[in-house]
Every structure is written in structure tokens, then in C-alpha cells.
Amino acid sequence: MESLQFLAGQLFTILGSVVGVYLAGYVTFRRTLEHDRLVKAQQKSGLFTAVREELKQNVARLQKFNERLPADVGTRVTDSEWPRLRLFVWQAAGGSSSALDIPPQILADMQAFYGDLELMLSDAEARQDFRSLMQSNVFNRTQFKEQLTAQLKFAETSIVAALDNAIAGSERLIKKYPSN
Numbered sequence: 608m609e610s611l612q613f614l615a616g617q618l619f620t621i622l623g624s625v626v627g628v629y630l631a632g633y634v635t636f637r638r639t640l641e642h643d644r645l646v647k648a649q650q651k652s653g654l655f656t657a658v659r660e661e662l663k664q665n666v667a668r669l670q671k672f673n674e675r676l677p678a679d680v681g682t683r684v685t686d687s688e689w690p691r692l693r694l695f696v697w698q699a700a701g702g703s704s705s706a707l708d709i710p711p712q713i714l715a716d717m718q719a720f721y722g723d724l725e726l727m728l729s730d731a732e733a734r735q736d737f738r739s740l741m742q743s744n745v746f747n748r749t750q751f752k753e754q755l756t757a758q759l760k761f762a763e764t765s766i767v768a769a770l771d772n773a774i775a776g777s778e779r780l781i782k783k784y785p786s787n
Contacts, residue, residue, distance in 0.1 A: 615675055641784065644780070644784075645784045647708075648777050648780040648784075649777075649781060650705065650708070651708045651773075651777045652778055654689075654700060655708075655709070657775055658717070659770040660708065662697075662767060662770070665724075666747060666759050666763060668693075672689075672690045673752060673759065675688075676737065676751070676752050676755075680689065683739070684737035686734065686738075689728065692728070710773055712769065713766060713773065716761075716766050717766060720758060720761065727751070733745070737751075
């Protein structure tokens, strides 16, 4: 009888150890998984915010430039006044796996926006039109200003708004986790 009690005690000790190790492992796994989700959400929020702020700064700079662009002839824009895009965050994100965290439509829209702007700003003919004082360039100047205005409006109404939504989604996910 004693040996049966001893064996039963040993069996319960072994079962208790196995269940305890399993539960401890399960809880640790769940906490690690939740922590990874929180860190990923924080990284996404930071990336989206940085990309949005860089985009907004570029748009603001280009809007000021566009306002200064003379539609009439008789005024010039020198090469030193011609803007360059600031793309540190955009290029850094593109060189990392974090770029894939940006929703595909935003990624495509931003790539198209920056690509179109780069073509416009590097267009030698457009630069010449704004450097020149000749009468024949009024149409080209007006067309350039209209295209730039349309690009900037698209960025503000579409891309920035989409980034705001993505940031809000990440922030909601972050708020689900208790602060440590």
C-alpha cells in the first residue's frame, strides 16, 4: 500500500512538473508574442510618422516655391532657387525591410509622387523656361505651375490622409497593450 501511495505521489509530482513547465512556457510565449506585436506597432507608427512628416515638409517647401514661381515673363528663377527634395526618411525606409510595413497603396502613391516630382524638378527645359525672360515661355510656366499644384494637392489630400489613417491604426494597436 505504501509503495502504491509512493508511486501515485511520484506520478502526480511528474504530471505537476510537466503541466507547470508547459504553462510557464505557454505564458512566456504569449508574453513574448504580445511584446513583439507591441514593438512592431511602435516601429510602424514611428516609420509612418517620420515618412508623413518628411512628406509634409517637402510639400510645404514646394508650395512656397510654387507660390514664388512667376507665371509672367520678365522674372527669373535661378538654379540656386530651384528646390531639391529631401528624402532621407523615404530612402532609409526603402533600404530596409520596414518599407514593406507601409501599406501598398501608400507606397505606390508615394513612389509615383516622388518620381513625378523628381522628373519635374530635374527637367532642364522647365528650368530654362523660368530662367529665361522670353515671351514664348508663358504657357510652359503656367503648365508647370499647374502640374506642381496638382501634385502637391494629391499628396496633401491622398497620401498624407492615408498616412494619418495608418498612424491612427498603429496607435490604436499600441493602446491595447498595458504600459509597463
